[in-house]
Amino acid sequence: MLEEKLDLTVLKKLGLPINDEIDLSLWNDFLTRLKNPTQTIEIGLVGKYVELHDAYKSIAESIVHAGAENSCKVNINWIHSEDISSSNYIEKLSNLNGIIVAPGFGHRGMKGKILAARFARENNVPYLGICLGMQVAVIEFARNVLNLEDADSTEMSPKTPYPVIDLMEQQKGITDYGGTMRLGSYECRIIDTNSKVFKAYNKHTIHERHRNRYEFNDSFREKYIAAGMIPVGVNPETDLVEIIEIPEHKWFVGVQFHPEYRSTVLNPHPVFVDFIKNSLVQ
Amino acid sequence: MRKLSETRYIFVTGGVTSSLGKGILASSLAKLLQSRGFNVTIQKLDPYINIDPGTLNPYEHGECFVTEDGAETDLDLGHYERFLNEATSQANNVTTGRIYQSVISKERKGDYLGKTVQIIPHITDEIKRRIKILGSKGNYDIVITEIGGTVGDIESLPYIESVRQLKWELGSKAMVIHLTLVPYLAATGELKTKPTQHSVKQLLEEGVQPDILVLRTEYDIDLSVREKVAFFVMWQLKLWYNRLMLHNLRGSLKNA
Numbered sequence: 001m002l003e004e005k006l007d008l009t010v011l012k013k014l015g016l017p018i019n020d021e022i023d024l025s026l027w028n029d030f031l032t033r034l035k036n037p038t039q040t041i042e043i044g045l046v047g048k049y050v051e052l053h054d055a056y057k058s059i060a061e062s063i064v065h066a067g068a069e070n071s072c073k074v075n076i077n078w079i080h081s082e083d084i085s086s087s088n089y090i091e092k093l094s095n096l097n098g099i100i101v102a103p104g105f106g107h108r109g110m111k112g113k114i115l116a117a118r119f120a121r122e123n124n125v126p127y128l129g130i131c132l133g134m135q136v137a138v139i140e141f142a143r144n145v146l147n148l149e150d151a152d153s154t155e156m157s158p159k160t161p162y163p164v165i166d167l168m169e170q171q172k173g174i175t176d177y178g179g180t181m182r183l184g185s186y187e188c189r190i191i192d193t194n195s196k197v198f199k200a201y202n203k204h205t206i207h208e209r210h211r212n213r214y215e216f217n218d219s220f221r222e223k224y225i226a227a228g229m230i231p232v233g234v235n236p237e238t239d240l241v242e243i244i245e246i247p248e249h250k251w252f253v254g255v256q257f258h259p260e261y262r263s264t265v266l267n268p269h270p271v272f273v274d275f276i277k278n279s280l281v282q
Numbered sequence: 283m284r285k286l287s288e289t290r291y292i293f294v295t296g297g298v299t300s301s302l303g304k305g306i307l308a309s310s311l312a313k314l315l316q317s318r319g320f321n322v323t324i325q326k327l328d329p330y331i332n333i334d335p336g337t338l339n340p341y342e343h344g345e346c347f348v349t350e351d352g353a354e355t356d357l358d359l360g361h362y363e364r365f366l367n368e369a370t371s372q373a374n375n376v377t378t379g380r381i382y383q384s385v386i387s388k389e390r391k392g393d394y395l396g397k398t399v400q401i402i403p404h405i406t407d408e409i410k411r412r413i414k415i416l417g418s419k420g421n422y423d424i425v426i427t428e429i430g431g432t433v434g435d436i437e438s439l440p441y442i443e444s445v446r447q448l449k450w451e452l453g454s455k456a457m458v459i460h461l462t463l464v465p466y467l468a469a470t471g472e473l474k475t476k477p478t479q480h481s482v483k484q485l486l487e488e489g490v491q492p493d494i495l496v497l498r499t500e501y502d503i504d505l506s507v508r509e510k511v512a513f514f515v516m517w518q519l520k521l522w523y524n525r526l527m528l529h530n531l532r533g534s535l536k537n538a
Binding site: 007010011013014016021023027049052054055056065178179181184209210261264265 | 311317341345363494
């Protein structure tokens with residue numbers, strides 16, 4: 001496109017001056033790193049729409065950005081959450097250097113997602129849970145570590161005895177589906193400076209984009225902290241838990257927000273960069 | 283901040299089929315213009331009646347991209363942000379549903395003073411207003427507006443008509459880039475230009491003459507093919523972009 005001078009034709013056509021030298025150096029740096037990886041890793045992306053890769057476009061692109069930043073080629077293993085069962089999950093997931101459980105809604109594929117979180121937690125495999133992926137990690141931890149049988153999100157089972165994920169207060173009473181979620185950029189304070197995310201961002205206050213109705217149920221917070229899953233990032237106004245981590249684990253992070261919306265070629269997202277960095281084969 | 287005294291508008295339309303890569307074309311062009319020092323933004327007009335893609339099944343439409351200001355938008359806005367390294371907003375994604383919603387609510391408020399509310403001028407005026415919002419903010423030298431869908435669709439008619447009016451109003455400050463397909467027939471070993479001819483003819487029937495054609499093909503387009511397209515569809519031989527361009531663009535700007 002540059003060779004065919006489309007940009008110059010356009011500028012001429014619009015009667016605009018062509019004086020600035022084109023500066024694509026940062027862009028080309030990215031391409032150089034992208035094209036000269038020093039190693040290859042396998043990342044599993046678990047979701048229920050994996051047949052259509054465009055359904056996870058921003059996540060896939062964020063992985064590419066973060067891979068290039070680490071001079072690493074990342075093969076995305078697209079794993080359908082409904083294909084994971086208790087009889088095959090070890091076989092399906094054991095070749096992976098890291099696991100991402102993708103955002104989503106509804107109960108379809110939840111079982112497989114929970115198994116993926118469990119596998120990552122038990123085998124010290126780097127785990128990034130995004131939105132529902134964080135909630136899945138919270139539910140898995142409740143069932144298998146806190147021994148709260150049938151713990152769930154009220155989105156999936158409204159009558160669960162342990163609603164560790166629940167509808168946000170502000171969402172109660174909303175009946176329309178369109179445009180009624182918690183949407184857009186919100187502030188998040190990282191309260192634990194020993195956390196992985198604090199090291200990744202190197203900041204106390206971050207802004208990230210949201211798209212959710214359900215949240216971590218705060219009444220369980222103490223139980224989680226006691227057992228080793230720590231809320232490390234909260235919304236400063238509402239105290240909603242936005243980030244959870246397992247400090248004992250190599251890299252186990254769940255984020256209620258969507259870091260993938262903010263990753264760009266020139267600014268790869270710190271959460272993805274740190275996740276890939278920790279998934280590298282040492 | 284804008285450097286130019288007035289914003290320029292580039293419209294990107296598509297012919298023959300969807301999924302030709304209008305979004306990638308718009309993003310790449312924007313990136314090049316940005317690299318030459320202009321402040322550029324990209325807008326997507328989606329000709330469906332949903333207010334936004336928030337409630338669309340991801341199988342049908344891919345990811346729903348969320349902007350800083352909380353708009354649920356088309357996944358192409360993600361490409362724009364990743365390429366340009368700049369945030370977009372609700373104003374960067376407009377659907378037919380949103381256009382009609384605001385026209386109907388104005389009608390209910392009595393803003394049209396008893397007039398009969400029609401596609402022309404009321405819907406087209408609303409479309410033009412939405413296109414010009416980004417320019418009127420004073421931040422952008424160039425606004426690239428991608429018209430979703432394919433020329434000839436009933437859904438996209440009001441958008442093409444709005445482009446026609448804007449070209450007339452803005453003169454040399456607006457231009458149209460039309461992206462089409464030049465398929466290769468293995469049986470005869472030929473690149474076929476007929477779909478492009480028909481698609482440009484359709485655009486001309488709707489009153490819009492493209493300033494630049496971008497041809498997407500699987501093979502290199504030689505001069506004779508270019509001349510043939512020029513002969514059939516354009517009054518003057520302008521510049522031509524072929525697979526090489528899309529190839530380079532994918533090669534150099536891919537995965538971004």
